[in-house]
Amino acid sequence: MVFDRLREDIQAIFSKDPAARSTVEVLFCYPGLHALWIHRRAHWLWSHGLKFWGRLVSHINRFLTGIEIHPGATIGRRVVIDHGMGIVIGETAEVGDDVLIYMGVVLGGTALENVKRHPSIEAGVTLGSGAIVLGPIIIGKGAKVGAGSVVVRSVPPGATVVGVPGRIAGLDRGMEEEIAGEVLPDPVLRVASRLLERQNQFEERLRLIEQAQPAPASPSVQKELIWELQIRDALREVIDPEVGLDIIDLGLVKAVRVKGTSVEIDLVLACSGCPLSDHLSEQVKLKALGVNGIEHVTVNVLNEPWRRDGAKKRENTGPG
Numbered sequence: 108m109v110f111d112r113l114r115e116d117i118q119a120i121f122s123k124d125p126a127a128r129s130t131v132e133v134l135f136c137y138p139g140l141h142a143l144w145i146h147r148r149a150h151w152l153w154s155h156g157l158k159f160w161g162r163l164v165s166h167i168n169r170f171l172t173g174i175e176i177h178p179g180a181t182i183g184r185r186v187v188i189d190h191g192m193g194i195v196i197g198e199t200a201e202v203g204d205d206v207l208i209y210m211g212v213v214l215g216g217t218a219l220e221n222v223k224r225h226p227s228i229e230a231g232v233t234l235g236s237g238a239i240v241l242g243p244i245i246i247g248k249g250a251k252v253g254a255g256s257v258v259v260r261s262v263p264p265g266a267t268v269v270g271v272p273g274r275i276a277g278l279d280r281g282m283e284e285e286i287a288g289e290v291l292p293d294p295v296l297r298v299a300s301r302l303l304e305r306q307n308q309f310e311e312r313l314r315l316i317e318q319a320q321p322a323p324a325s326p327s328v329q330k331e332l333i334w335e336l337q338i339r340d341a342l343r344e345v346i347d348p349e350v351g352l353d354i355i356d357l358g359l360v361k362a363v364r365v366k367g368t369s370v371e372i373d374l375v376l377a378c379s380g381c382p383l384s385d386h387l388s389e390q391v392k393l394k395a396l397g398v399n400g401i402e403h404v405t406v407n408v409l410n411e412p413w414r415r416d417g418a419k420k421r422e423n424t425g426p427g
């Protein structure tokens with residue numbers, strides 16, 4: 108069993124590093140391999156309640172290999188750490204099977220609370236040297252993060268992300284076809300669509316104010332209307348990672364119903380069985396809760412297909 112895992116680890120290095128020449132060389136000259144072995148001990152101690160000893164082993168690991176893996180981090184099978192020096196993997200990070208990690212990669216947190224605050228890296232991902240991935244985001248199966256990138260938003264499966272901040276440079280063919288059968292968004296269309304959307308929003312705001320005027324008797328209704336607008340505004344900050352546009356522009360938000368201090372939001376997804384649906388619902392919930400006065404948020408993910416018509420309709424309602 109132990110030897111099977113060792114064989115698997117060594118085989119993984121041969122499959123991912125053309126510079127690997129022999130088993131002896133891999134056994135003795137790959138600090139990334141040593142770091143993973145030591146991490147397994149540290150993780151065992153940590154998950155058996157021996158937190159201090161787990162930390163200590165992790166610290167010795169850092170000293171020996173230059174790789175810092177928090178003992179609480181979960182690392183899958185056949186993960187390859189090539190070169191390794193300077194890697195930092197945080198406590199709540201999850202690294203799936205067959206992931207390739209180069210030197211200087213950081214899987215870091217941004218929250219100051221003790222919650223899930225580090226990234227989840229799905230199977231088969233490549234993290235280029237110096238890539239910094241921050242927050243409780245998901246790097247989808249088979250994605251590639253370019254050397255030197257800083258990634259702060261979830262990355263769809265199969266995508267290649269490069270730069271600071273990370274932008275999608277490419278998708279594998281399967282993914283491209285999956286994005287609603289359409290080509291990637293045109294940036295000019297995106298700006299135009301956003302401007303028209305803002306205009307629609309102002310018109311809608313005006314309509315609501317006019318509507319509210321003859322019946323000022325019910326301040327609670329007015330308050331609910333204002334909250335609805337504020338929530339819709341806040342949801343503009345939620346970007347669908349599969350498409351790279353905000354969920355309001357995309358027409359993914361079907362309804363926002365405010366009752367008292369509670370709100371119910373109906374959402375559809377850009378792709379059926381979207382792996383990031385939980386993440387998206389969570390983001391929606393957080394943004395809505397961020398509106399001053401809102402205390403309860405329910406997000407319903409509707410089981411109906413998304414069409415770009417909603418967004419397109421808006422693009423066509425411009426002046427002229």
Ligand SMILES: CC(C)(COP(=O)(O)OP(=O)(O)OC[C@H]1O[C@@H](n2cnc3c(N)ncnc32)[C@H](O)[C@@H]1OP(=O)(O)O)[C@@H](O)C(=O)NCCC(=O)NCCS
Nearest residue numbers: 190209210234235236251252253254255267269270276277
């Ligand atoms: C991102 C990466 C995986 C390449 O993926 P790919 O799907 O083959 O992408 P391409 O090479 O076709 O490049 C796509 C675009 O991203 C750009 N790009 C590639 N890597 C980049 C990087 N690290 N930073 C910024 N831009 C990058 C390319 O110039 C290209 O831009 P363009 O479309 O404007 O021409 C690769 O460049 C990389 O960074 N690998 C990490 C390897 C590493 O860290 N090695 C060090 C070992 S110690």
Ligand SMILES: CC(=O)OC[C@H](N)C(=O)O
Nearest residue numbers: 123124125126127189190
């Ligand atoms: C330095 C470097 O590119 O490392 C990547 C891999 N070990 C190789 O030799 O290709």
